[in-house]
Amino acid sequence: MQLQQLSYFLAVARAQHFTRAADTLGVAQPSLSKQIRVLETELGAELFSRARGNITLTPAGEALLPLATRILADVDSARLEVQELAGLRRGRVRLGATPSLCSSLLADALRRYHDAYPGIRLLVEEGGSRDLVRQLTRGELDLALVILPLADDTPLATTPILREDLMVAARIDDTSLPDRPHLRITDLRDRPLVMFRQGYDIREATISACRQSGFEPRFAVEGGEMDAVLRFVEVGLGVAVVPSTVLAGRPGLRGIPLSGERTPHRPGSTEHGLHRIVALAHRKDVARTHASAAFQATLETFLHEAADTDTLPPGVNSLLPPLHRSRRDA
Missing domain, CATH: 1.10.10.10 (Winged helix-like DNA-binding domain superfamily/Winged helix DNA-binding domain)
Known part of the structure; x- marks a missing residue:
C-alpha cells in the first residue's frame, strides 16, 4: 500500500x-x-x-x-x-555552559537567538565542564560550552571560541597578597583557598598547578558553585582562582592576574598569564539539528561583533578566525 x-x-x-x-x-x-x-x-x-x-x-x-x-x-x-x-519556526536547543559564561556573554547571545527564532525553546544547563561533557556524551545536551583539552577518546567535536584569563579573586580590602601586578601559583602556598565542587575543570586545574609547583593547596571551604565561591571570598573565607569574566558586577572583589611560573631550563622563557580555552562542542556521531546549527552561527556572529567593537569582557579574547570581508559586509 x-x-x-x-x-x-x-x-x-x-x-x-x-x-x-x-x-x-x-x-x-x-x-x-x-x-x-x-x-x-x-x-x-x-x-x-x-x-x-x-x-x-x-x-x-x-x-x-x-x-x-x-x-x-x-x-x-x-x-x-x-x-x-x-525553517526554525519551532524546535528546541539544549545547551550546556559553565557558570562564568552563563553570567556574562551567553545571556546576550541567547537574547539575540531568541529574538531571531522566538519559536525555538531554549533549555540551558549550567555546570562544570566535566559534568557538561558527560551530559553531552550521553545525549542529554545538543551543544555545550566546555573547557579544552578534552580526553582523547571523547566522541565530541569542538570549535575553540574564547580564551579566558584566570585571576585570583580576593576581597577588595585584602592587603595580605603580594603587591605585584601578577601573582604566581606559589603565592597561594599556605593561603586558604575557596574551592569549587567536583566536576569543575578549574578545580582540577588549580590543584594540578599547585602540585606541579611543589605544594598541596589548603582549602578553607570547598564544594561550592560559582556564585557561592565568590560570596565566600567576599566574606573573607579565602581567595579563589576564577575566570576573569565572573568578577564583573562584584564591587567587593578584585582580581589579580595569575601568571605561570618561569621555565628555568628554557632560555629566554618568560611568565605568561594563565588562561583556559572555551570551545563549543557537539557529538560527532549525531546529526546537528537546524536549531542547534543556527545557535552556533548566532553565537559566532555575536562574538565576531564583540571582538570587532572591543566589547568582550576584560580578560576574554575571541579565538574565532576573522570573517571574510565580503561575508561580514553581507
Whole structure:
C-alpha cells in the first residue's frame, strides 16, 4: 500500500467519478484506475462498486475511507512539522555552559537567538565542564560550552571560541597578597583557598598547578558553585582562582592576574598569564539539528561583533578566525 494509492482512492471517493478524480489530481485516468486496482488487489477486496458507471463505495471502501483520511492527514501534519523545524519556526536547543559564561556573554547571545527564532525553546544547563561533557556524551545536551583539552577518546567535536584569563579573586580590602601586578601559583602556598565542587575543570586545574609547583593547596571551604565561591571570598573565607569574566558586577572583589611560573631550563622563557580555552562542542556521531546549527552561527556572529567593537569582557579574547570581508559586509 502506497500513500499515492490512498490519495487516488480518496479523490475517487469524493468525486464519485474516475475521470473527474483524475482531472483533480492532474493525472491520466488510466493511470489512476490502474493504481486503484493495485490497491484493491493488495487489500483483497473491491473498494468501489462500478455498476453502470455509478461509482459508490463498497463496505470495504467505507471501512478504508476514515483510515485513509487520517493517514494522509497525519502525513500532511508530519510534513508541516518537519518544514517548521527546518525553517526554525519551532524546535528546541539544549545547551550546556559553565557558570562564568552563563553570567556574562551567553545571556546576550541567547537574547539575540531568541529574538531571531522566538519559536525555538531554549533549555540551558549550567555546570562544570566535566559534568557538561558527560551530559553531552550521553545525549542529554545538543551543544555545550566546555573547557579544552578534552580526553582523547571523547566522541565530541569542538570549535575553540574564547580564551579566558584566570585571576585570583580576593576581597577588595585584602592587603595580605603580594603587591605585584601578577601573582604566581606559589603565592597561594599556605593561603586558604575557596574551592569549587567536583566536576569543575578549574578545580582540577588549580590543584594540578599547585602540585606541579611543589605544594598541596589548603582549602578553607570547598564544594561550592560559582556564585557561592565568590560570596565566600567576599566574606573573607579565602581567595579563589576564577575566570576573569565572573568578577564583573562584584564591587567587593578584585582580581589579580595569575601568571605561570618561569621555565628555568628554557632560555629566554618568560611568565605568561594563565588562561583556559572555551570551545563549543557537539557529538560527532549525531546529526546537528537546524536549531542547534543556527545557535552556533548566532553565537559566532555575536562574538565576531564583540571582538570587532572591543566589547568582550576584560580578560576574554575571541579565538574565532576573522570573517571574510565580503561575508561580514553581507
